[in-house]
Amino acid sequence: MKKAGVLTLSDKGSRGQREDKSGELVQAILKGLGISVERYEIIPDETELIRSMLVSWTDEICLDLIITTGGTGLSDRDVTPEATLSVIDKRVPGMEEVMRSVSLQKTPHAMISRAVVGVRKRTLIINLPGSPKGATECLESVAPALTHALSKLGGDMSDCAS
Secondary structure, three states, X not given: OOEEEEEEEOHHHHOOOOOOHHHXXXXXXXXXXXXXXXXXXXXXXXXXXXXXXXHHHHHHOOOXXXXXXXXXXXXXXXXXXXXXXXXXXXXXXXXXXXXXXXXXXXXXXXXXXXXXXXXXXXXXXXXXXXXXXXXXXXXXXXXXHHHHHHHHHOOOOOOXXX
């Protein structure tokens, strides 16, 4: 079974001033996909703290998947994409494009999402928006390719075509 971590980025959530509905929904979706959620944290929107958590969960805990929720917009405190870009080895632009495309069908505000998807070593890292609806829609949009992506990152050498 693949192992995942859910990392919610929220200043208010980290202080207990906001319920983390997005993180709860993301965990439920992952469990429904047969992915075990091994780690779950709510931390403030601090670049170095986010970087540290992503590196630790990848390099020390060896999670297969890390989902972040929050911090992908345009405010000064939205630093999740920068933190993610600073630790990944390569991007997965197709997943980024699909998330924005699906979201744009619901709201024009999706065009300001800066969510990043990338790989560090053998871990797939996906940034989701902080809103429960946005997080759910974006994760569900990439879910059809998630198992295959994680299998390939885990070393599956079989041909992709049948």
